[in-house]
Amino acid sequence: MNTVLVHGAPAGPGGLGAQVRSAAAGLAALGPVVALGPGRAGNGTADAADDALSAVEWLREPGLRPRGTAAALGRRLCPGRVQAIGDARLGRWAAGELDRLRPDRVYAFTQVALESLRWAAAAGSPSCLDNPNGHLRGFAEAYEGEARRLTGRRYRGHPSPAAVRRVEEEYALADRIRVSSDWAKRSMTDRGVDGDKIVVVPQPLDLARFAPAEKRPEPTGPLNVAFVGTLDLRKGFVPLLRTVRRLGPDRVRLRIVGATGDRTCRRLFEREAAGLPVEAAPGDPRPVLQRSELLVLPSLEDGFGFVVAEAMACGLPVVVTDACGAAALVTPGETGWVVPAGDPATLSDALADALREALAVRDRLPAMGRRARADLTAALARPGVNDLSACFPTAPAPAGGER
Structure with a gap:
């Protein structure tokens, strides 16, 4: 059976790019794949998925995104609306290409x-x-709440109300919905999506690429903390910066x-990091x-959080919120800390407590990191990781071999 993959982000590094890449690899294990979208980032990333990705036929969208001064102004003043139009x-x-390709099944982001x-x-x-x-409505609520709290202004980024309505129609139309964590599934079912159509398929990771350094620097001076991800309102970077300021x-x-994301987030970062x-x-x-x-990832909403797994693979303990799917990988007190996302003040307090505890057990952090990598390795060895065979209902072959 052949599959068409429809995607809106280039396959490659980064959270969404990594998920496109892993989906392409998982689908390629099931049969021929044609991918419709922006293609692969650069020349692709040298990782374990590359052999599978080379078997995928990548058809790029033909310059559909609006360009020029008017488009640039729209992206600045109302980026959410521009994103929805481009999507x-x-x-x-992609639908026009599907009508030409007539695939056996469709997998779309x-x-x-x-x-x-x-x-x-219809076919x-x-x-x-x-x-x-998680559910896009919860995704939007995280952005909208932070925009009001931190800027006093209405949120105009992605997702716009039109984008939420669009994605909710997608939820209703799809035969199956693939998510990467139990947390993401709960987010969907709590907002009324039929749990019977949701399939949890864990994400893979290249353990050879993400591995501990042969020799990590000696821990002297301040505690060396990493944050990885676009600095946007959903990622909790403002509570993190305020926590760093509190601790000194x-x-x-x-x-x-x-x-540093959009103009609003760039200004917030400059203010909070000064x-x-x-x-x-x-x-x-x-x-x-x-x-x-x-690693600290104080996300207010995150269906998985690739960077948590990447950090654990590199031998780091992690601090992550309970609103992140990858929190399920963490054993509190043994491989890191899971803190409540809660309201921003509660989150900042919880982050401060976790960092103080990390400082108090600083000599144990390397051992916690080794345990984190071992636990992640065991999790990735379990059956079902990136196995997309359960993502499609069984369907009878079309009469006469044609649609």
Whole structure:
């Protein structure tokens, strides 16, 4: 059976890119795959999935995203609306390609899936929707609440109300919905999505690429803490920076790997990081993880959180919130700390308590990191990791071999 994969982010590094990459690899294990979307990032990432990705036929969207001064102004003033328009444009193009390719089944990522799911329903092709986060309404609520609290302004980024309505229609149309964690499934069912159609398929990770440094620097001076991810409102970077300020620069040094997101988040970062010993730059997280002692990911909502697994693979204990799917990988007190996302003040207090405890047991952190990698290795060896065979309902073959 052949499958068409519809995706809105390039397959490659980063959270969503990594999920596109793992989905492509998982589908390739089931048969021929044609991917419709922005393709692969650069020349691809040298990891274990690359052989599988080379077997995928990548068809790039033909320059559908709006460009020019007007588009740039729209992205700045109302980025959520522009994102929704671009997602629908890609979706319409993908549906046209589906009508040409006539695949046996369709696997599509949220936001760009709607038109493809409509095509699959009309054609009788089994469909699976990949939902990288929790329910998009909860995703939106996290952004909207932080925007009001930190800026006093209405949130205009992604997801817009139109995007939420679009994705909720995707939830209803899909035969199956793939999520990466039990937390993500609960987020969906709590908001009324039929749990019988949701399939939890754990994400893979390349343990050869993400591995401990041969020799980690001696822990001297402030505690070396890493944060990896785009600095956006959902990632909890403001409570983290305020926690670092509370503890003081003589106790904690923060290294951030990630872009600073939109203009609002750039301004927030500049304000909150002023005077702190914080390094921030986009790039490959592996070198920073290999020279850090602890990862902190204070997400307010995260369906999985690839960086948690990446840090554990690099031999780091982690601090993560209970609103992140990868928290299930953590054994509290043994491989890290799980703190309540709660309201921002509660989160900052919980982060401060976790970092104080990490400082108190600093000599144990390397052993905790070794246990974290061992636990992750065992989890990745269990059956079902990136096995997408359960993502499609059984469907009879079309009469006469044609649709």
